[in-house]
Amino acid sequence: MQTFRPDPLPYRSIDYPARTALVVDNERYGVSRPWYGYGFTEVTVPMLGAADSLNVSVCASILLYEVRARSAGWYRPGPLAPWTMAP
Numbered sequence: 001m002q003t004f005r006p007d008p009l010p011y012r013s014i015d016y017p018a019r020t021a022l023v024v025d026n027e028r029y030g031v032s033r034p035w036y037g038y039g040f041t042e043v044t045v046p047m048l049g050a051a052d053s054l055n056v057s058v059c060a061s062i063l064l065y066e067v068r069a070r071s072a073g074w075y076r077p078g079p080l081a082p083w084t085m086a087p
Helices: 033-038 056-072
Strands: none
């Protein structure tokens, strides 16, 4: 997932408010630079393996699932793992 800032946050390390918008763009050029002027949080999806990027639709799917899972209470981030099942 391409980012312009040197310190994007892992997508599971932030809180998503009830009203969350995800902005994604194409794999080659990414989101246009003017979007970054608004001060939105920039997130990244960590990967394993040798590939240097994930397809934008794959990243969008991961992020949409994360936002939906949290808003529905399917799970919440835990202190010892990236996530833990909600009681």
